[in-house]
Amino acid sequence: MNFKVATLVIVSILALSLTIAADAHMPGAKPLPDFELTPIVINDGETEVEITIEDVGKYHGDICVCGSCAFRATQSGISQIWGDEIPARDDIRIISRLPTPGSKDCFQYITGTGQGLETNTKGEYKMILPDGTVVANMTKKNLKKPSKQVSIDYFKFDICRISTGESFEVAVKEQVFPDGYFELRKKVKFGIPENATSEEKALFKSDWENIRDRFLTSPDWQLFDGVEEPEEENDVAGGAIFFSILVIASFLLVSLMYSKRSKE
DSSP states (O other), rough: HHHHHHHHHHHHHHHHHHHHHHOOTTTTTOOOOOOOOOOOEEEETTTTEEEOOOHHHHSSSSHHHHHHHHHHHHHHHHHHTTTSSSSGGGGGEEEEEOHHHHHHHHHHHHHHTTTOOOOOOOOOOEEETSSSSSSOOOOOHHHHHHHOOOOOOOOEEEEETTTEEEEEEEBBBBSSOOOTTHHHHHHIIISSSOOOOOOHHHHHHHHHHHHHHHHSSSSSHHTTTTTTOOOOOOHHHHHHHHHHHHHHHHHHHHHHHHHHHHHO
């Protein structure tokens, strides 16, 4: 009897440890890089609110790959739709394909729909998988199953302006993720199709850190499809100077020709 009880306890502990390994943040991850991300500014009723990536990280538990991706995607989508305007929180709708706790916590924090948040207004946040499945139960336990299938197709987010019906799909570029990253993720986090080796775990940790750092430091056009690379300020200034010189040279040439004709 005692042997059976001991066996049951050991099995329970092992099962718990596997669950923690699948749901926990990256253990032993290197510190965050030096980065500067402007906050997301929204109107929460009569109050202007600044939301930083640090705020999102504190709400979730850390700044992870999915959380930093969701933050940057929201920034980019708001910029595309609202431009220089400050959006009202209750005018924001976010539709995410990504069933991960980090992205969920970020989107819920921004829209004010997460647990424990006190806001004056609330936006909308929905999770709809690439196959059209609507995920209503967003607990960690329920997200574990669809999270196993995550691929680049899941890193797409619709940022919508409810009042006008405008929307912009923010899709992460495939090259943001190293080759084989999602297959490696399955092995390390879920043991699919088999448990990862120590070398594979080390590689996944390194890839995870690099992807997180890209979302924290890279410009939008390097991260997302459909975002154009801005013109370099130096090129614009150089073009203006060249045009000015061209105008002056043309004026001098015309003046010289007119002067010669007058003398003749």
